[in-house]
Amino acid sequence: MARTTGSDGTRTEEAIRQAAISLIAERGFEAMTLRELARRVGVQPGSIYRYFPSKGRMLTELLVEHLQYLLEQWEVTRPDTADPVERLRAFVDFHVRSHTLRRREVFVANMELRSLAPADYRQVVALRRRYEDILTDILRDGIGSGAFVLPDARIATFAVLAMLTGVGTWFRENGRLGKRELIEQYTQLVMQCVGAAPPKPREGTRGRVN
Amino acid sequence: MARTTGSDGTRTEEAIRQAAISLIAERGFEAMTLRELARRVGVQPGSIYRYFPSKGRMLTELLVEHLQYLLEQWEVTRPDTADPVERLRAFVDFHVRSHTLRRREVFVANMELRSLAPADYRQVVALRRRYEDILTDILRDGIGSGAFVLPDARIATFAVLAMLTGVGTWFRENGRLGKRELIEQYTQLVMQCVGAAPPKPREGTRGRVN
Amino acid sequence: MARTTGSDGTRTEEAIRQAAISLIAERGFEAMTLRELARRVGVQPGSIYRYFPSKGRMLTELLVEHLQYLLEQWEVTRPDTADPVERLRAFVDFHVRSHTLRRREVFVANMELRSLAPADYRQVVALRRRYEDILTDILRDGIGSGAFVLPDARIATFAVLAMLTGVGTWFRENGRLGKRELIEQYTQLVMQCVGAAPPKPREGTRGRVN
Amino acid sequence: MARTTGSDGTRTEEAIRQAAISLIAERGFEAMTLRELARRVGVQPGSIYRYFPSKGRMLTELLVEHLQYLLEQWEVTRPDTADPVERLRAFVDFHVRSHTLRRREVFVANMELRSLAPADYRQVVALRRRYEDILTDILRDGIGSGAFVLPDARIATFAVLAMLTGVGTWFRENGRLGKRELIEQYTQLVMQCVGAAPPKPREGTRGRVN
DNA sequence: TATGAATGAGAATTCATTCAT
């Protein structure tokens, strides 16, 4: 058959992207087969090649698109203040929110760098670096102003990002913890971690042993 | 053909283990081929089956062995005190030390759980859980004694472990940072993160902007 | 959408034919893909099917058209004499000329018979046979009249045709040898080959060592 | 099953070579599939890769081996005389003989140069050139000594080789013409072609109209 | 203990072809 009636390139491409992200997150890029991807989308394996020149380039496109989305979203979300504490709070909120919303993309972006071809790797890592730099800038400013107590802004960046990104590993949308609480807890952890003076404590957010 | 019985085999098995860990860390488990593994070891692919029943079981064995080693090592290393701060300090030291020493094993253990068969997965995750529980216990005790300020011991466990394990991603043995400094910095970060009262500050370890 | 009916189609078809001959000559019929052909012509692969029912039939059409053209051209070119020497001279001139002019077509017609479907193969070989017979007739007449010294007219046909057709393999329009010289040399070679009494030698055409 | 009892690498490789030459001669290199090749040999397609790194390199190996064989054989066959006529006679004999004996190899070597990767192409063409040069040397010597009447040794080389190689196209081992007769006829054609003075005519070899 | 020959299943990818629009 030549064409499923009403089929539409744009819709197909989006379906492939979504299914690919899911599959790669589930199984890993190497373990995902285009056969299975095609089956999930409901097309033939060969049809994928109308939209992506190769399996490898598909990964690259997905990662680049995700990282660019993150960077753009941060631009529209970032607060208009110079205060490092305020900015860090906003960053944590943004990061946790986007990393639970787009859990699979984040997971893939963190796990599958290895699978990129060298040139693609460099491109993706450069984008990632830009994202890391957002946090480094905040921390550096805070260290300078005395708001944060940290020996090294870059190392703290790695530490905080690792901590925050780890959320994706265990957090489930419908688990015992709500997203609001999640963000509150991680905000506290990060704030303590960078040595920020504690805000006036609100009732009920600390001291609970779980 | 006279050969000292058993000697060669043991050496070959160890060589396979080492090469496998390296290869999996470099390329990922799925991307590693037994052909390449065999080539690195200097044997034929078929020979690997003298030592491991399958590629998948090889991964399991490597991970189990690594996690058991970690648990055992902790048993011999853990300090003989009830003080949560002292125990946390020792744990951070132990974790960073072992995670830089056995970087590849740790990396593999964190990346390749996905590749395990379901039964093997359960076995490995159970071991991992026991390791996590070490930290959870410490944190819970500290929260109870007021030494730490944390809303949730389990979540803090995830956060701290993610932070600590992230070291392996960027730390290089011969980089600008020595291992002693590394441990000091991460100790500080963790201590701040859990809300431990700061110790008497030593000169030069805080406030440096980098 | 106003379009001069038929005009575009004819042009497209001719463009496809030309591009196809080039591509088949370059890569071989099996190695040519309709995608590449379409790209060269500047249309979509599917569009080729307006003009040719299948890739295989396209080859047939190209070959048949070429051979028919050759046969027709010979009819209008052949000299009006019974003299075998004169006719052979004209044939060599015609063959070399058409085989340098339509190099790619000739090359394809000689290389790609294998790729034809059985029925198409028979049709094309029959046309080829008619072309061969032109030469066989000339040689047979010459043997009969004593003008040529040859043991077997059919075998000599194969020999002479192979020799002449081989020109296409190495001759380049802008190489060191002009087309006039080329024809002169091959005329001499063929004449000697069939044992024709040498014509009055013209200065400078023999004995040169190169 | 791991291994067909008694299977033997050397024998398998030779079987693949033979079957490959046949298949390529029949269908052309591009049209031959490794599946079919494997089926003819009686192995699985993948097994071919124990002996050849790729389909393309297989072609190269076959051609190189054939051309080297030709060159070696000529070395042991060439007559020990300076006389160009004698050497040409020996060359025709050798060429026709080897080109009927190894018909398929020759055919493939003449048809499939196109299918070689650039580097392999250069290697093969260089070998071919060495073979052509054998004939060019003979013709040049003959022109110099006045034994042959030819305007250009190189062009005559192409002409004679094309003629001789064409034999493979139509000659069949069990056709109406014996190999001895075949060689005699082609020797005569070539000798006439190069303008060698005719030898004392033997009865029955000329003037027959067929 | 180790090899080397082989398997068979499956991988990514390509291609001629179809047809609703």
Added chain:
DNA sequence: CATGAATGAATTCTCATTCAT
């Protein structure tokens, strides 16, 4: 007349695995 989306079959090639020797 031409496109663009899709198919389905086939292709080259890879890989974990087996087992006689």
